[in-house]
Amino acid sequence: MKSVALIGTGLMGKPMGINILGKGFPLTVYNRTVSKTTELAGAGARVAGSPLEAARSADVIITMVSNIEAVDSLLKGKEGILAALGMGKIFIDMSTITPEASKSFAALVKATGAEMLDAPVSGSTNVAEKGELTIMVGGDPRVLDEVREVLQAVGKFIFHVGDNGSAVxxxxxxxxxxxxxxxxxxxxxxxxxxxxxxxxxxxxxxxxxxxxxxxxxxxxxxxxxxxxxxxxxxxxxxxxxxxxxxxxxxxxxxxxxxxxxxxxxxxxxxxxxxxxxxxxxxxxxxxx
Ligand SMILES: NC(=O)c1ccc[n+]([C@@H]2O[C@H](COP(=O)([O-])OP(=O)(O)OC[C@H]3O[C@@H](n4cnc5c(N)ncnc54)[C@H](OP(=O)(O)O)[C@@H]3O)[C@@H](O)[C@H]2O)c1
Missing domain, CATH: 1.10.1040.10 (N-(1-d-carboxylethyl)-l-norvaline Dehydrogenase; domain 2)
Structure with a gap:
C-alpha cells in the first residue's frame, strides 16, 4: 500500500484526508496553518512540520491548495516539496490552477526523476466528505494506474483527460x-x-x-x-x-x-x- 502525504488541509483537503485514512493509507499531512490539521491528527494522520518533511515521508504527495502561488511556494520554497522528489515519487496537484502553470510545475518535477499528474476535482465539500468527487487527470496514464487506488479513496469518477495540464x-x-x-x-x-x-x-x-x-x-x-x-x-x-x-x-x-x-x-x-x-x-x- 502506498504511503501518502497531503499538503493543504482546508475546506477540501480535510475531508479528502479523512477518506484517505479511512481506506487505510498511511497519511502524513502538512498545512501552513497548523490548527487545520488537528482533526486529521485525531483520525490517525501524522503531522509534518514542513512540506519537505511531508514529501520525504511518502510515495505519493498530493497538494490541494488555493492557487498557483501556493503550489509554487510549497514546491520551490524553503523546505519545499521539490527537494524530496526523485525516482519512484509521484506528485499530484489537485488544486485548480492554469494549464500553463501546471505544465511548468510538471517540467520541474520530472527533472528530478519523479512523476506528476494534475488531478483537479469537481464537487464541493459535501461531495468531498462522501468521497465522491469527480477527478480529472492529466499526465501519463501509467502513472494514473499506479495511484488509482489513492484517488479512488476521494473520488467516485476518474477521467484521464490527456497530457500534463489538460485536466486543469x-x-x-x-x-x-x-x-x-x-x-x-x-x-x-x-x-x-x-x-x-x-x-x-x-x-x-x-x-x-x-x-x-x-x-x-x-x-x-x-x-x-x-x-x-x-x-x-x-x-x-x-x-x-x-x-x-x-x-x-x-x-x-x-x-x-x-x-x-x-x-x-x-x-x-x-x-x-x-x-x-x-x-x-x-x-x-x-x-x-
Ligand atoms: N471548495 C470547493 O468547493 C472546491 C471544489 C473544487 C475545487 N476546489 C479547489 O481546491 C483547492 C482548495 O480549495 P479549498 O476550498 O480547500 O480552499 P481553502 O479552504 O481556502 O484552503 C486553501 C488551502 O491552501 C493553503 N494555502 C493557500 N495559500 C498558501 C500558500 N501561499 N502557501 C501554503 N499554503 C497555502 C491554505 O493554507 P492555510 O490554511 O494556511 O491558509 C489551505 O490549506 C482550490 O484550488 C480550489 O479552487 C475547491
Missing part, C-alpha cells in the same frame, strides 16, 4: 459553467420573486424543465435561506474566473459572456463577499 484546462472549462450558471440562477430567482412567482412552484418547474441542474438543486436553497456558509468560497471562484480569462486569451477563445460573469463576481469579492459561498452572489445582486 478542462476544470477551468467546467468552472466557466459554474460561474455563469450560478449568476443566471441568481438573476432568475430574483426575477421570479419580483414577478410574484412562489419559490416552491419556481423550484418544482425548474426541476421538471430542460434547465434542471444538480447545481441549482444545491445552490437555490442557499440563496433562498441566505445560508452562505462556504462550500466553495466566492474568492476561489473569482480566482478561477481570472484563470479562465487568462487561459482563454492565450488560446484565442472569445468569451464576452464570461467577462460579464467575472466582473460580477469580482465586484462581489471587492464588496466583502469573498469568504462567503459563491451562491451569495444572489444577496449581492439584491444590494446593487
Amino acid at each position: 484546462a478542462l476544470k477551468l472549462v467546467l468552472n466557466h459553467f459554474v460561474g455563469g450558471m450560478t449568476a443566471l440562477l441568481a438573476e432568475g430567482l430574483m426575477l421570479a420573486d419580483k414577478l410574484g412567482i412562489d419559490y416552491s412552484v419556481f423550484s418544482n418547474v425548474l426541476n421538471s424543465s430542460v434547465v434542471k441542474s444538480p447545481m441549482y438543486d444545491i445552490k437555490s436553497p442557499k440563496m433562498i435561506t441566505g445560508d452562505y456558509a462556504p462550500q466553495f468560497p466566492l474568492r476561489l471562484l473569482v480566482k478561477d474566473l481570472n484563470y479562465i480569462s487568462r487561459t482563454a486569451a492565450a488560446a484565442g477563445a472569445r468569451m464576452p459572456v464570461h467577462e460579464i460573469v467575472r466582473n460580477l463576481f469580482s465586484a462581489a469579492g471587492e464588496n466583502g463577499y469573498g469568504e462567503k459561498d459563491f451562491s451569495a452572489i444572489y444577496e449581492f445582486l439584491g444590494k446593487e
Whole structure:
C-alpha cells in the first residue's frame, strides 16, 4: 500500500484526508496553518512540520491548495516539496490552477526523476466528505494506474483527460459553467420573486424543465435561506474566473459572456463577499 502525504488541509483537503485514512493509507499531512490539521491528527494522520518533511515521508504527495502561488511556494520554497522528489515519487496537484502553470510545475518535477499528474476535482465539500468527487487527470496514464487506488479513496469518477495540464484546462472549462450558471440562477430567482412567482412552484418547474441542474438543486436553497456558509468560497471562484480569462486569451477563445460573469463576481469579492459561498452572489445582486 502506498504511503501518502497531503499538503493543504482546508475546506477540501480535510475531508479528502479523512477518506484517505479511512481506506487505510498511511497519511502524513502538512498545512501552513497548523490548527487545520488537528482533526486529521485525531483520525490517525501524522503531522509534518514542513512540506519537505511531508514529501520525504511518502510515495505519493498530493497538494490541494488555493492557487498557483501556493503550489509554487510549497514546491520551490524553503523546505519545499521539490527537494524530496526523485525516482519512484509521484506528485499530484489537485488544486485548480492554469494549464500553463501546471505544465511548468510538471517540467520541474520530472527533472528530478519523479512523476506528476494534475488531478483537479469537481464537487464541493459535501461531495468531498462522501468521497465522491469527480477527478480529472492529466499526465501519463501509467502513472494514473499506479495511484488509482489513492484517488479512488476521494473520488467516485476518474477521467484521464490527456497530457500534463489538460485536466486543469478542462476544470477551468467546467468552472466557466459554474460561474455563469450560478449568476443566471441568481438573476432568475430574483426575477421570479419580483414577478410574484412562489419559490416552491419556481423550484418544482425548474426541476421538471430542460434547465434542471444538480447545481441549482444545491445552490437555490442557499440563496433562498441566505445560508452562505462556504462550500466553495466566492474568492476561489473569482480566482478561477481570472484563470479562465487568462487561459482563454492565450488560446484565442472569445468569451464576452464570461467577462460579464467575472466582473460580477469580482465586484462581489471587492464588496466583502469573498469568504462567503459563491451562491451569495444572489444577496449581492439584491444590494446593487
Ligand atoms: N471548495 C470547493 O468547493 C472546491 C471544489 C473544487 C475545487 N476546489 C479547489 O481546491 C483547492 C482548495 O480549495 P479549498 O476550498 O480547500 O480552499 P481553502 O479552504 O481556502 O484552503 C486553501 C488551502 O491552501 C493553503 N494555502 C493557500 N495559500 C498558501 C500558500 N501561499 N502557501 C501554503 N499554503 C497555502 C491554505 O493554507 P492555510 O490554511 O494556511 O491558509 C489551505 O490549506 C482550490 O484550488 C480550489 O479552487 C475547491
